[in-house]
Amino acid sequence: MSADDRYRPGYEVVAEQLLAYIAEHDLRPGDRLPTEKGLAEELGTTRNVTREAVKVLAAIGRLTVRKGAGIFVASVANPADEQLVHYQPTDMEHVLMLLDYRRLIEGETARRASELATPVQVRAIRGHADQSGVAARAGDASGFAAADAAFHDAVSEAARNVFLQSGVTNARRFAGQSDVLLFHGDVPGSLEAAAAQHIAIAEAIAGGDPDRAAVLMTEHVDTTRHQFERRIRDRVFNLPGRSHPPEPPSQPAKEARA
Known part of the structure; x- marks a missing residue:
């Protein structure tokens, strides 16, 4: 865990690590992941934090949790989308x-x-x-x-x-x-x-x-x-202990969500 990660929610860091784990192991839609306990051991974190990370990734459609069956890489509707699984x-x-x-x-x-x-x-x-x-x-x-x-x-x-x-x-x-x-x-x-x-x-x-x-x-x-x-x-x-960079010259801002 990096110094920056200490100031982030644990489940968020572990969610990133889980996605990296999927990519590193070249897992594909439908592939099964280790159990929560196994993932926690792999990632060096707690089972509770791992469970929260899995819930977040399931909520955004990256993992599927099947009761009694395990944790899987979420399936995709179109086979071409498999390229985007990572x-x-x-x-x-x-x-x-x-x-x-x-x-x-x-x-x-x-x-x-x-x-x-x-x-x-x-x-x-x-x-x-x-x-x-x-x-x-x-x-x-x-x-x-x-x-x-x-x-x-x-x-x-x-x-x-x-x-x-x-x-x-x-x-x-x-x-x-x-x-x-x-x-x-x-x-x-x-x-x-x-x-x-x-x-x-x-x-x-x-x-x-x-x-x-x-x-x-x-x-x-x-x-x-x-x-x-x-x-x-x-x-x-804005992380604790970080100095702020100099502000760029002001100009009309157009912030908005697309």
């Missing part, structure tokens, strides 16, 4: 690759939605964007999260391509794993800024402006990348 939600390199993928796929999804969305789909996109604004102004993080997910799902549906839609859904699922393990579901930035971005994207789609829709969606995902990097920096330098 995704590390707390590894900066992995998360940045995921955000780069989202930048590409969601920008194109918004572009196509602006060209292909039906009036009913446009109303749905606008409605979810407006709902995110209502939740943001009320400080309702859970309500915002629901509207945010519905907004992105509606945009991907309007693109009329099941492969794009599946890609957006999977990417956001993996992003949610990082949120849980790194930030415990905390709001990473300004909800109102995110809602304003949703509304601008919705208007570009409604106006049939594919270039603007793509640019706005790409900026929306870029915002997530910037706030993620900032949260990681804050996480590191």
Whole structure:
């Protein structure tokens, strides 16, 4: 355990170690892991902390616990997704690759939605964007999260391509794993800024402006990348005993969840 790990919840550290264990042993969906006791011994931790880590990983869909049978690497719906079974939600390199993928796929999804969305789909996109604004102004993080997910799902549906839609859904699922393990579901930035971005994207789609829709969606995902990097920096330098780095020159901030 590193010095930094001493200031983190034990289950979070062990959850990372379990994912690393799966990758190091090249375990695949459906493969069985050792028992809680066996994992605790392998990782040099307690059984209670291991149990909590297993619960967290089961909750985000990385492990499956079958009573009387054991702990397994979670199955995937699509065999092609097996390549993603070793995704590390707390590894900066992995998360940045995921955000780069989202930048590409969601920008194109918004572009196509602006060209292909039906009036009913446009109303749905606008409605979810407006709902995110209502939740943001009320400080309702859970309500915002629901509207945010519905907004992105509606945009991907309007693109009329099941492969794009599946890609957006999977990417956001993996992003949610990082949120849980790194930030415990905390709001990473300004909800109102995110809602304003949703509304601008919705208007570009409604106006049939594919270039603007793509640019706005790409900026929306870029915002997530910037706030993620900032949260990681804050996480590191806010640890006890750490000195803070000099603040960068101030500039207009656009933090928001994509």
